[in-house]
Amino acid sequence: MTDGQFRKIAAIVHQDSGIILSESKRSLLMARLNRRLRVLTLPDYGAYCDRLEGPDGPQERRHLLSAITTNVTAFFRExxxxxxxxxxxxxxxxxxxxxxxxxxxxxxxxxxxxxxxxxxxxxxxxxxxxxxxxxxxxxxxxxxxxxxxxxxxxxxxxxxxxxxxxxxxxxxxxxxxxxxxxxxxxxxxxxxxxxxxxxxxxxxxxxxxxxxxxxxxxxxxxxxxxxxxxxxxxxxxxxxxxxxxxxxxxxxxxxxxxxxxxxxxxxxxxxxxxx
Ligand SMILES: C[S@@+](CC[C@H](N)C(=O)[O-])C[C@H]1O[C@@H](n2cnc3c(N)ncnc32)[C@H](O)[C@@H]1O
Missing domain, CATH: 3.40.50.150 (Vaccinia Virus protein VP39)
Structure with a gap:
């Protein structure tokens, strides 16, 4: 994932959810998006950025948030x-x-x-x-x-x-x-x-x-x-x-x-x- 691709995706995530993806999260982001690339049969993160900006972008942005959010929870936590x-x-x-x-x-x-x-x-x-x-x-x-x-x-x-x-x-x-x-x-x-x-x-x-x-x-x-x-x-x-x-x-x-x-x-x- 190039710097430009990382910045583009991080900006979308921030705009949509308020979540900050710091540089230290780049490998985590790549790992989580690899599954989306396979599902969508896209060759690389550049193609993924294009998809985020294309006609299917709004729908894909929801999948992006699903992929990056941390859902850890438990009954009677705290x-x-x-x-x-x-x-x-x-x-x-x-x-x-x-x-x-x-x-x-x-x-x-x-x-x-x-x-x-x-x-x-x-x-x-x-x-x-x-x-x-x-x-x-x-x-x-x-x-x-x-x-x-x-x-x-x-x-x-x-x-x-x-x-x-x-x-x-x-x-x-x-x-x-x-x-x-x-x-x-x-x-x-x-x-x-x-x-x-x-x-x-x-x-x-x-x-x-x-x-x-x-x-x-x-x-x-x-x-x-x-x-x-x-x-x-x-x-x-x-x-x-x-x-x-x-x-x-x-x-x-x-x-x-x-x-x-x-x-x-x-x-x-x-x-x-x-x-
Ligand atoms: C770590 S879990 C916490 C779950 C539960 N509240 C707990 O403490 O066990 C964080 C949850 O926040 C959700 N989340 C992240 N950004 C959000 C937003 N902007 N609006 C609503 N939910 C959000 C994630 O999808 C995830 O399910």
Whole structure:
């Protein structure tokens, strides 16, 4: 891959996703794109750059993002977040939902689904009849292949190892060599493709947002803009969980109060700032 080809692809990736591909990622990029070259029967990276700029470019740019994004995830990853969700965040929200208020949780970079399903089983443990109320967990990701996998809700037995056996039994049923989420879990979940840097098609606000281990790949301007947008997308008192190596920096920091490790609450908007 020539310098020019690398720069062209890195610029497209940055424009589309905010992800920075530093020079040190060139061999990784080449390794990941080799599969695309084989699938498309293209002779080299020059031909691939031409394709990115040709009539099939927009479609190929989605495959490019799929190829370069890191989708590593796990059930109950950073387990303290799920403890806080169960013990501190959800109890008052569940009481309000039982009284008719809407409850919305968002896994904003949900990868293959382990994170939103962990949220779902945590919620259902405390609120088994959630589906009878106005309760939804939204799971979105930029990578369409990951969204499809999350929507299927099928996991290898190994992937479910962090889930306590009683929860596996309650919320999953055997499927092929692994398990799939039961319909009562899926009933409170919705899935969609969403680039966090695009417009968000939501009409209401969220009570809980998980956006973990994703903003770390963005440049600081894109990351700080995202924190601000989360501030706008959360109800007052809403909870934001970010990844273990991320921190809530920039102008949005004043919108949130830290409530634990990489865990925040949206401050109330002062009366003087309300319109
Ligand atoms: C390392 S995984 C993290 C998954 C999960 N949040 C967790 O912590 O286990 C990062 C995910 O972010 C997604 N992603 C990267 N850039 C994105 C963007 N601009 N908008 C939405 N999702 C993005 C990737 O497709 C990938 O699935």
């Amino acid at each position: 387990g303290h977040h799920f403890q806080a969700l169960a013990q501190e965040v959800l109890p008052p929200l569940i009481a309000q939902a039982r009284a008719g208020r809407r409850l919305r949780l968002w896994s904003a970079a949900s990868s293959s689904g382990e994170e939103p399903y962990s949220m779902a089983v945590t919620l259902l443990d405390a609120f088994p009849d959630a589906a009878q109320h106005d309760v939804l967990i939204l799971a979105t990701d930029i990578d369409p292949e990951m969204v499809d996998r999350a929507q299927q809700g099928r996991f290898a037995s190994d992937a479910l190892a962090p889930v306590p056996p009683a929860q596996v039994k309650r919320y999953f049923q055997p499927h092929a060599a692994g398990f799939e989420a039961k319909p009562e879990v899926r009933r409170i979940m919705r899935f969609g493709e969403l680039n966090l840097h695009d417009d968000w098609p939501f009409s209401g606000r969220f009570d809980v947002i998980f956006c973990r281990n994703t903003a770390i790949y963005f440049d600081s301007a894109a990351r700080q803009r995202l924190w601000l947008r989360f501030g706008g997308a959360l109800n007052e008192g809403g909870a934001l969980f970010i990844g273990h190596s991320e921190r809530l920096d920039g102008p949005a920091a004043g919108l949130f109060a830290a409530t634990g490790t990489t865990q925040y609450r949206r401050n109330a908007t002062p009366a003087s700032a309300r319109t």
